[in-house]
Amino acid sequence: MFMVWLRYSPSRLGAENPTVVWGPGTKPVRGERRVNGVLAAVRGLLSYAVSVDAAPRSVLGQLYELADSRDLPEEAKGEETGLYYRLRARHRLQEPQADVDRASDEELVAMFLACRSARDRLIMLLHSRVGLRRGQVAGLRRSDCHLLPDARALGCDVEGAHVHVRRRANVNRAWSKSKRAWVQPLDFLVVQGFDQYVDERLEKLGAGGSDFLLVNLFREPLGVPMSPAAMGELFDRLSRRAGLGRKVGPHMARRAFGSNVVDAGGSWDEVQMLLGQEHPGSVAPYVIPDRSRVREAVERVPSPRELSGQVAR
Structure with missing residues (x-):
């Protein structure tokens, strides 16, 4: 519910039309990256609260699940080697894939x-x-x-x-x-x-x-x-x-x-x-x-006709 609220509720509700209902079906006011950033900050705050005994430890089980490094892409592992365990956030939106590009x-x-x-x-x-x-x-x-x-x-x-x-x-x-x-x-x-x-x-x-x-x-x-x-x-x-x-x-x-x-x-x-x-x-x-x-690499692959001709010879 908190994620839905983040996604659709504007920071300032319109006083001229207070009866508008915000939620799925309306235009989102925050993107996936923004929502995930807020969620990360909230998780950090609650984790600190647990560390100083201001919140029960059961909160961590609701926020995280135990995972290992095998599901991480290579670029996310950085220079780390070997298998290691980590806490993976339970609540997270799928962000659009960013295009990786080079300068020409x-x-x-x-x-x-x-x-x-x-x-x-x-x-x-x-x-x-x-x-x-x-x-x-x-x-x-x-x-x-x-x-x-x-x-x-x-x-x-x-x-x-x-x-x-x-x-x-x-x-x-x-x-x-x-x-x-x-x-x-x-x-x-x-x-x-x-x-x-x-x-x-x-x-x-x-x-x-x-x-x-x-x-x-x-x-x-x-x-x-x-x-x-x-x-x-x-x-x-x-x-x-x-x-x-x-x-x-x-x-x-x-x-x-x-x-x-x-x-x-x-x-x-x-x-x-x-x-x-x-x-x-x-x-x-x-x-x-x-x-x-890349095009040259494709064109170097022989066609079936060329292969069949080589076999016939």
Whole structure:
């Protein structure tokens, strides 16, 4: 009954027509996600009430049922491995399936050309050609970036230009979702983007300042590390500035990177390593093949007539 009330009852009942009855058959005033959000808050409140003996423990049995991780999709498991048990909410509306999409190469190029600084171009490259999450980009330190072909002088045995992606606590609340650290190789375009940004940063701030790679250069306070939210705001601005018909976010650029690796002939284990995923099953949401490649795959399947001709020969 509470769920029905949430779905159909407006926050303010119309005083001009108090006899209207709200319920199934009328237009819902709250969507599935909104209702589920309110239900989650109510469950949290009642769980706290049980923990402080303000409500009986039987309330939890009415709110939750015991379940395990086998029914969760791979993307919901994250980096967790093995079987584990959890409390599953009894009361929840089925939410409409959200379309998982990638940014197209044309969109990314248009956004790159719409950038007005070397810093913004580097941010675009770190998402679209390196495949990092926005928290990982915002959390990069200058000491994580080894751009020389031979980094042994820096105490690193990894060959070629690369960055070290590490999970650490950061003052700008940047956070790497992956628990493990890994080395991400860089191509010549990203290295060139680094070079141009270093020159821009030197001009604005000098050689010192924060060890964070990406910092405020054009607004106060100068030199303060950029936050993950600032990455999303930049992508919103670039989407509008490039005249795109939709918002392209950082995660869509990350999916484009994973998809482009596969389209270029890369294997799933390579995508797994490049995206910093712990197990292969979590790679699937990041691989959205180009439509032309999907059509080519269908056309490569021989027709029954061709097969029968081969058998006859």
